[in-house]
Amino acid sequence: MRGGSGGAVGVATLTAVALTLALAPPAAAEDPPGVPVSDEAPVELDGKSPQLRMRDGATLDAPRVIDIVQVVEDEAGEERREDSNAKTKFTLQAEVLFGRDSAELNSQANARIAEIAQEIDEQGSTEVNVYGFTDDLGSYEHGVTLSQERAEAVHAQMTKSLDDSGITFNIRGYSEDYPVASNATEDGRKKNRRVEVSFPRMNE
Numbered sequence: 001m002r003g004g005s006g007g008a009v010g011v012a013t014l015t016a017v018a019l020t021l022a023l024a025p026p027a028a029a030e031d032p033p034g035v036p037v038s039d040e041a042p043v044e045l046d047g048k049s050p051q052l053r054m055r056d057g058a059t060l061d062a063p064r065v066i067d068i069v070q071v072v073e074d075e076a077g078e079e080r081r082e083d084s085n086a087k088t089k090f091t092l093q094a095e096v097l098f099g100r101d102s103a104e105l106n107s108q109a110n111a112r113i114a115e116i117a118q119e120i121d122e123q124g125s126t127e128v129n130v131y132g133f134t135d136d137l138g139s140y141e142h143g144v145t146l147s148q149e150r151a152e153a154v155h156a157q158m159t160k161s162l163d164d165s166g167i168t169f170n171i172r173g174y175s176e177d178y179p180v181a182s183n184a185t186e187d188g189r190k191k192n193r194r195v196e197v198s199f200p201r202m203n204e
Helices: 005-023 109-123 140-159 186-192
Strands: 070-073 079-083 087-093 127-133 168-173 194-200
Touching: 087 109, 109 140, 109 194, 127 140, 140 168, 140 194
Parallel strands: 127 168
Antiparallel strands: 070 079, 079 087, 087 194, 127 194
16 A cells, blocks of 8 residues: 555555444344344333334244144053044044954954044045055064055944935055054053044045
8 A cells, every 4th residue: 555645545445344243233034033123112001012023024823733633542542532623533442442463353342443434424524545554573564465455444434423425435455664663562552453443534
């Protein structure tokens, strides 16, 4: 830089720039969430906390309904019902419906299945999922066969109680896939041996 008055002006100019940068507010992207970024004074609501302002150009996301799941289970854990905004699901342990390693419904199963069918009618559902599951004992192939036969048995009994014959059923046997508990204990294996019936909620 040249000396004389020109040099003095140059130094003063650089100093002013440095001060301007030091006093400038941080970039908008660094502002913490919820902190007003407007220069205007925040508006108080009923003398309480000030209203938070959105950054210029920001928009609100589309409103969404939070899907809250309500679960009801009997004390023994043999029967379970889950209700959400989207669907209802019943889970019955295999021992409630069948004998050991059997796909033949026991004498108490029909009443339980009829209650589920009544709920399907009340909801006006047109599609129902019936899924069977086993524990990990025995071969996987045997589990596929047994879980499929159990799902089909529940479906066959359910159709006897349904008013609408035009319902579409999805019937699957998943063997030991998708366990809900550990197969390391008999209590866990008992929970995994189950049949699930689910359907969308149509009438609110």
